[in-house]
Amino acid sequence: MRFRFKQPVPLSLLRPPLPASAFRSLSQHSSFGIAFDIDGVILRGANPIGNSQRALRRLYNDSGSLKIPFLFLTNAYSLCDTRRFMLILILGHVELSCCCFVKSHLCGGIPESRRALELSDILGVKILPSQVVQGHSPFKTLLKRYENEFIVATGKGEPDVVMSEYGFKRVVSLDEYASYFSNIDPVAQYKRWTTRQESKCSKNSDKIIHQGYSKKVKAVFVVSDPVDWGRDIQVLCDILTSGGIPGEKSWHQPPLYFAADDLQYQAAFPSERLGMGAFRIALESVFNRIHEKPLELTCFGKPNPLVFRNAETILGHLLQSDVRRGNGDPGPGSPSFKTLYMIGDNPLVDIKGAQQAGHPWFSILTRSGVFRQRENHTQYPADLVVDTVEDAVAFILKREDAS
Amino acid sequence: MRFRFKQPVPLSLLRPPLPASAFRSLSQHSSFGIAFDIDGVILRGANPIGNSQRALRRLYNDSGSLKIPFLFLTNAYSLCDTRRFMLILILGHVELSCCCFVKSHLCGGIPESRRALELSDILGVKILPSQVVQGHSPFKTLLKRYENEFIVATGKGEPDVVMSEYGFKRVVSLDEYASYFSNIDPVAQYKRWTTRQESKCSKNSDKIIHQGYSKKVKAVFVVSDPVDWGRDIQVLCDILTSGGIPGEKSWHQPPLYFAADDLQYQAAFPSERLGMGAFRIALESVFNRIHEKPLELTCFGKPNPLVFRNAETILGHLLQSDVRRGNGDPGPGSPSFKTLYMIGDNPLVDIKGAQQAGHPWFSILTRSGVFRQRENHTQYPADLVVDTVEDAVAFILKREDAS
Numbered sequence: 154m155r156f157r158f159k160q161p162v163p164l165s166l167l168r169p170p171l172p173a174s175a176f177r178s179l180s181q182h183s184s185f186g187i188a189f190d191i192d193g194v195i196l197r198g199a200n201p202i203g204n205s206q207r208a209l210r211r212l213y214n215d216s217g218s219l220k221i222p223f224l225f226l227t228n229a230y231s232l233c234d235t236r237r238f239m240l241i242l243i244l245g246h247v248e249l250s251c252c253c254f255v256k257s258h259l260c261g262g263i264p265e266s267r268r269a270l271e272l273s274d275i276l277g278v279k280i281l282p283s284q285v286v287q288g289h290s291p292f293k294t295l296l297k298r299y300e301n302e303f304i305v306a307t308g309k310g311e312p313d314v315v316m317s318e319y320g321f322k323r324v325v326s327l328d329e330y331a332s333y334f335s336n337i338d339p340v341a342q343y344k345r346w347t348t349r350q351e352s353k354c355s356k357n358s359d360k361i362i363h364q365g366y367s368k369k370v371k372a373v374f375v376v377s378d379p380v381d382w383g384r385d386i387q388v389l390c391d392i393l394t395s396g397g398i399p400g401e402k403s404w405h406q407p408p409l410y411f412a413a414d415d416l417q418y419q420a421a422f423p424s425e426r427l428g429m430g431a432f433r434i435a436l437e438s439v440f441n442r443i444h445e446k447p448l449e450l451t452c453f454g455k456p457n458p459l460v461f462r463n464a465e466t467i468l469g470h471l472l473q474s475d476v477r478r479g480n481g482d483p484g485p486g487s488p489s490f491k492t493l494y495m496i497g498d499n500p501l502v503d504i505k506g507a508q509q510a511g512h513p514w515f516s517i518l519t520r521s522g523v524f525r526q527r528e529n530h531t532q533y534p535a536d537l538v539v540d541t542v543e544d545a546v547a548f549i550l551k552r553e554d555a556s
Numbered sequence: 557m558r559f560r561f562k563q564p565v566p567l568s569l570l571r572p573p574l575p576a577s578a579f580r581s582l583s584q585h586s587s588f589g590i591a592f593d594i595d596g597v598i599l600r601g602a603n604p605i606g607n608s609q610r611a612l613r614r615l616y617n618d619s620g621s622l623k624i625p626f627l628f629l630t631n632a633y634s635l636c637d638t639r640r641f642m643l644i645l646i647l648g649h650v651e652l653s654c655c656c657f658v659k660s661h662l663c664g665g666i667p668e669s670r671r672a673l674e675l676s677d678i679l680g681v682k683i684l685p686s687q688v689v690q691g692h693s694p695f696k697t698l699l700k701r702y703e704n705e706f707i708v709a710t711g712k713g714e715p716d717v718v719m720s721e722y723g724f725k726r727v728v729s730l731d732e733y734a735s736y737f738s739n740i741d742p743v744a745q746y747k748r749w750t751t752r753q754e755s756k757c758s759k760n761s762d763k764i765i766h767q768g769y770s771k772k773v774k775a776v777f778v779v780s781d782p783v784d785w786g787r788d789i790q791v792l793c794d795i796l797t798s799g800g801i802p803g804e805k806s807w808h809q810p811p812l813y814f815a816a817d818d819l820q821y822q823a824a825f826p827s828e829r830l831g832m833g834a835f836r837i838a839l840e841s842v843f844n845r846i847h848e849k850p851l852e853l854t855c856f857g858k859p860n861p862l863v864f865r866n867a868e869t870i871l872g873h874l875l876q877s878d879v880r881r882g883n884g885d886p887g888p889g890s891p892s893f894k895t896l897y898m899i900g901d902n903p904l905v906d907i908k909g910a911q912q913a914g915h916p917w918f919s920i921l922t923r924s925g926v927f928r929q930r931e932n933h934t935q936y937p938a939d940l941v942v943d944t945v946e947d948a949v950a951f952i953l954k955r956e957d958a959s
Contacts, residue, residue, distance in 0.1 A: 198739065309746040336601065336824035343712040343783045380746045382786035386838065387830050400826045416845060421739035423803045427790050427842065434845055435789065435838035439830065442819060442837055 184491040185553050186468040187212070187223040187546075188286075188461075191272075193498035193522015194542050195225070198421030201276065203521045203541030209278050211546055211556070217279060221555065222471045225272065225280075226464050226495070228288040228413030228429070228454040228502060262310025262377030264318045265290060283471065286464055288412035288429075288454030289376045293319045295410070303368045305330050305392065307385055308377030308412070308429075315376050330370075331388050334399055338384045369397035372408045379432050386436050394444045406449055413454030415502055419522035455497075456506030461514060465493060489513075492553070496545045498522025500530035508533060517545045587894040588956050589871040590615070590626040590949075591689075591864075594675075596901035596925015597945050598628070601824030604679065606924045606944030612681050614949055614959070620682060624958065625874045628675065628683075629867050629898070631691040631816030631832070631857040631905065665713025665780030667721045668693060686874065689867055691815035691832075691857030692779045696722045698813070706771045708733050708795065710788055711780030711815070711832075718779050733773075734791050737802055741787045772800035775811045782835050789839050797847045809852055816857030818905055822925035858900075859909030864917060868896060892916075895956075899948045901925025903933035911936060920948045 189195055195205040212221040263271075266282040273280045289312075300322055306312035307327035316324040331337055370392050379385045388399070389409070396403025415428035433450070440448040454460060468490065496517045497503020507516035518524055518535035519542055529538050539545050550556040592598055598608040615624040666674075669685040676683045692715075703725055709715035710730035719727040734740055741747075773795050782788045791802070792812070799806025818831035836853070843851040857863060871893065899920045900906020910919035921927055921938035922945055932941050942948050953959040 309743050334825070339823040339825065339829040340712050340781055340783045378743055379786065380743045381784070382789065382838075383782065383784070383830075383835070386785065386834075390830070391827070420742040422737070422742065424794070426742040427786070427793070427846075431789075431842045431845070432786070434841050435785075438837050438841035439834045442834070443830075 185221075185493065185549070185555075186465075186471075186490050187221060187494045187496065187549060188226040188464050188468075189223065189542065190455075190495075190497035190499070190503050190522075191225055191227040193419035194496055194519050195276070197419065197522070199275070200421075203519065204543035206276050206278075208541075208543040208546040209276055211550060213278055219279075219471075221550075222468045224284040224286055224464060224467055224471075225268075226286050226455065226460065228415050228418075262289075262308045262312045262315055264315055266318075283467060286460070286467060289315060289374070291453040291457075291460065291463065292316065292374060292376070292410065292412070295372075296320045299372055302371035304372045304374060305370050306374045306376050307379055307389075308375055309380050310377055312374065312376035316374060324374075327373075327385060327388055331384060337391065337399060338387060340383065344381075370407050371397065372410065375409070375411045375429060375432070377412065378429050382432060382435065385432075386439055389436055390440055390443060393440065393448065404446060406446065409448070409450040411450060411452040411454075414452040415454075415499070417523065419498060425523055455502045456509055458506065458510045461493075461495070461506055461510035465490065465513075468493065494545070494549050496542055498524055500524055500533040500535070504530065504533045504535045517548070519545060588624075588896065588952070588958075589868075589874075589893050590624060590897045590899065590952060591629040591867050591871075592626065592945065593858075593898075593900035593902070593906050593925075594628055594630040596822035597899055597922050598679070600822065600925070602678070603824075606922065607946035608944075609679050609681075611944075611946040611949040612679055614953060616681055622682075622874075624953075625871045627687040627689055627867060627870055627874070628671075629689050629858065629863065631818050631821075665692075665711045665715045665718055667718055669721075686870060689863070689870060692718060692777070694856040694860075694863065694866060695719065695777060695779070695813065695815070698775075699723045702775055705774035707775045707777060708773050709777045709779050710782055710792075711778055712783050713780055715777065715779035719777060727777075730776075730788060730791055734787060740794065740802060741790060743786065747784075773810050774800065775813065778812070778814045778832060778835070780815060781832050785835060785838065788835075789842055792839060793843055793846060796843065796851065807849060809849065812851070812853040814853060814855045814857075817855040818857075818902070820926065822901060828926055858905045859912055861909065861913045864896075864898070864909055864913030868893065868916075871896065897948070897952050899945055901927050903927055903936040903938070907933065907936045907938045920951070922948060 194203065195209075196202060209223075212219065212223055214220050264282075265285040265287060268285040268287065269280045269282040272285065296319060300320060303323045303325075304316070304321060305327050306316045306324050311326070313324050313326040313329070373389060373392060391399035393406050393409060394403070395401040396405040397407050411429060411433055413428070414430040414433060416430040416434075417425035418428045420426045433452070437448045437450075490513050492515050493513045494515050494517055495503055495507035496519065497507075498519050498521055500518060500523075504516045504518055507514040515537075516535040517537045517539060518530065520526070520538070520540045521542065524530060529535060537545070537548060539548065547556075597606065598612075599605060612626075615622065615626055617623050667685075668688040668690060671688040671690065672683045672685040675688065699722060703723060706726045706728075707719070707724060708730050709719045709727050714729070716727050716729040716732070776792060776795060794802035796809050796812060797806070798804040799808040800810050814832060814836055816831070817833040817836060819833040819837075820828035821831045823829045836855070840851045840853070893916050895918050896916045897918050897920055898906055898910035899922065900910075901922050901924055903921060903926075907919045907921055910917040918940075919938040920940045920942060921933065923929070923941070923943045924945065927933060932938060940948070940951060942951065950959075
C-alpha cells in the first residue's frame with residue numbers, strides 16, 4: 154500500500170513579507186493584549202457580526218499599522234467563503250495562483266497562513282499568520298514525536314495538508330486511508346458523492362489487510378469537524394481497536410488527538426450546531442460498547458489552559474518583534490502583560506478557559522453567539538458581559554485609556 | 557414548505573401472481589417451519605455463503621413448489637447487487653420496467669416485494685414477498701396511528717418509498733426534509749456528493765422556520781442503516797428537541813422508531829461493521845448531552861419477541877393459503893407448529909430473540925457470520941451450533957424426518 158504524503162507548500166506562497174510598519178508604535182500599549190474568538194463573536198458563517206470590522210479597525214493606526222497586540226483564538230471555524238475567491242481573481246497571475254490555492258482550502262481545517270489571508274480580506278485589516286491560533290495549532294508541539302511516523306488525519310477541509318505544513322512527513326487523510334480497504338465502509342455504495350481520493354480498492358489491498366502487511370497507524374489526529382461521521386467512526390474504531398491495522402485485534406490503542414471539544418457552536422443556522430465535541434461523544438460511546446478497554450484521547454483547544462498560555466507567548470512575540478524593530482523597550486526578558494482580554498461567546502469554552510488560565514486573563518462574554526441570556530452565565534460567570542464585540546473593544550480601550 | 561409525498565407503486569408491478577403450484581404439498585410437513593437470518597447466514601454482501609442455495613433448494617419439490625414453510629427474518633441487510641439488473645434487462649419490456657424499478661431500490665431500505673425478487677434471483681428459488689420479514693416490516697402496525705400524519709423516514713435506500721408502500725400518506729425522507737432548511741447541516745458544503753433531492757434552501761424556507769409555520773413532525777422512523785450519520789444526528793436532534801420544528805425549543809419529543817438495534821453485523825469486510833444499534837447509541841449519547849430529558853425511542857426487529865410472534869403468524873398464513881388451495885387440512889383454527897427453527901449468526905439478536913419468544917422456537921447458531929467460536933455462546937447459548945446454514949437445514953430435515 155503506497156500512500157502519497159503531502160509536500161509542504163512553499164512558505165513564500167503563504168506568508169507575505171512582514172512589513173515593519175505593521176508593528177510601528179505597538180509598544181506604546183504593551184501592558185495589555187486581546188484574544189478574540191471568531192464564530193459567534195467576529196463572524197456568523199461568512200458574515201461579520203457585532204460591527205466586528207469597525208471594532209478591529211480601532212486596534213490599528215490610521216496608517217493601517219497595528220496599535221494593540223491581538224490574535225484570534227478559535228477551536229472550530231465554520232466559514233466557507235466563495236465571494237472572496239471571485240474578488241481576488243482579478244489581481245493578476247501571482248495573486249491568482251496563490252488565491253486559487255487558498256480557495257481550495259477555504260472550507261475549514263486549513264493552515265494558519267491561509268486563515269490569515271482569508272480573515273484579512275473579510276475583515277478589511279492586515280492579519281498575520283501568527284495572529285491566528287486554531288484548535289489544531291498545538292499539534293505542532295507533537296512534531297518531535299510523530300515527525301517520521303505514519304499518522305492519519307481527519308476533518309473537514311484538508312487535514313493532511315495542515316499536518317504536513319506543521320512538518321509531519323508521513324500523514325494521510327482518513328479519506329485516502331479508507332480508500333485502500335475495500336468494503337471498510339458498509340454504506341459506501343449508498344453515498345452519492347465523489348471523494349478527493351479515487352478508490353484504491355483492489356484484491357491487493359484486501360491481501361494487505363489479511364496478511365497484516367499494512368502500515369501500523371501510530372496516531373490519529375481529528376484536525377477539524379469530521380464530515381462523514383459514520384465512515385469516520387467506523388474506520389477510527391477499526392484503527393483504534395486493532396492497534397493500527399484494520400481487521401486485526403489488539404489491546405494497544407494508538408494515541409488519538411482532538412483539536413477541540415466543543416459540543417456545539419453558533420454557525421449560520423438559527424440554533425447551535427453540533428461540533429467536534431459531539432463527534433467525540435458519539436465515537437467514544439460506540440467505541441466503548443465494542444471494545445473492553447475505554448477509549449483514550451487528548452483534547453487540545455479551548456478551554457485547555459495550555460492554549461491560553463500559548464496565546465500569551467504569541468502576543469509576547471508580537472511585541473518583541475516590534476521591539477526588535479526599535480519601537481520602544483518593554484523591559485528585559487519576555488514582555489509581561491498586565492491584562493489579557495479573552496472575548497468569546499461560549500461560557501463553557503472561552504470563559505471557562507480564561508478563568509482556568511488565571512492571571513492575567515480577563516474574560517468578556519458577548520451575547521452574539523452561543524450565549525444569549527440577559528444575566529451572566531451561572532456556572533462560568535465572565536468578568537464582563539456585553540452585547541457585541543464592538544462593545545467589548547470599546548470597554549477595553551476605555552479601561553486601558555487607549556482609545 | 558411543500559413536501560412531495562410518494563405515491564405507492566401499483567402492487568401489480570411488485571407482486572407477481574401467486575402460483576397455486578407454489579404451495580403444492582406444503583401441508584405434508586405442517587408441524588414445523590424455518591426462519592433464516594440473511595447477512596452472515598445466507599449471504600455475505602452480495603454473495604451466497606454456506607451452500608445456502610443448495611440448502612434452500614431442499615425446501616422445495618423437484619417441481620420448484622414449496623415443501624417446507626420458511627421465511628427470511630432480517631434486521632439490516634447489506635446487499636447491493638448490480639449484476640442482477642444486467643441479467644434482467646434481456647427479459648423484455650414488462651420485466652425491464654419492473655426491474656429498472658427494482659434496481660433503483662436495490663441498495664437497502666427497500667420494500668419486501670422487491671427484496672423477494674432480489675433474493676429469488678440470487679438464490680435461484682421462488683421467494684414470495686410474504687416470506688421476507690425485515691426489521692421495518694412491523695412499522696405497518698403503526699399505520700392506523702400515523703397514516704395521515706406528517707412523518708420523516710431515514711436510512712439507506714429509499715425509506716420514504718418503503719413507508720409509503722406500507723400506506724403512510726404523508727412521509728418524507730430526511731434527505732428531502734433537511735434540504736428545506738438552509739444551513740441546518742453546518743458541514744454540508746464540505747460534502748462532495750449530490751443527494752436525491754435538489755436543495756430547497758431559500759429565504760422563504762428560513763422564514764418558515766423563524767415564523768414557526770413549518771409542519772410539525774409527528775414521528776420519525778429509522779427504516780434502515782443511516783448513511784450520513786452527522787447530518788442525521790444533527791437533524792434528528794433538531795426535530796426531537798424542538799417538538800417537531802427545527803429552531804424551536806420544546807419538552808415534547810415526537811416518537812422515534814428504529815427498525816432494528818444491531819450493534820454490529822457481518823458484511824463483506826473481514827471484521828464486523830457498525831449497524832443501526834451503533835447509530836442509535838451515537839444519537840442517544842449526543843441527544844442526552846444537549847437535552848435535559850433523555851431520548852425516548854422504540855426498537856423493532858430482532859430480538860424483539862413480537863417479531864418472532866409475527867413470523868409465526870406469517871408462517872401460519874403460508875400454510876393456510878396452502879390449505880385454502882385444498883392441499884390437506886392442518887385442523888380447525890390457525891395452524892400451530894410443533895417447532896419453529898431460527899437459524900442465525902448473531903447470538904445477541906437471533907438466539908436471544910428465539911429464546912425470549914419461547915415455544916415453539918428452536919435456535920440454531922451458525923459459525924458463518926458474527927459468531928465464530930468453537931464452543932456455544934456463553935450468554936445466549938443456542939439449542940444447536942453448526943458451521944453453515946446447509947448443516948442447519950440438514951439437521952432439521954433429519955430431525956423432522958422430512959429429507
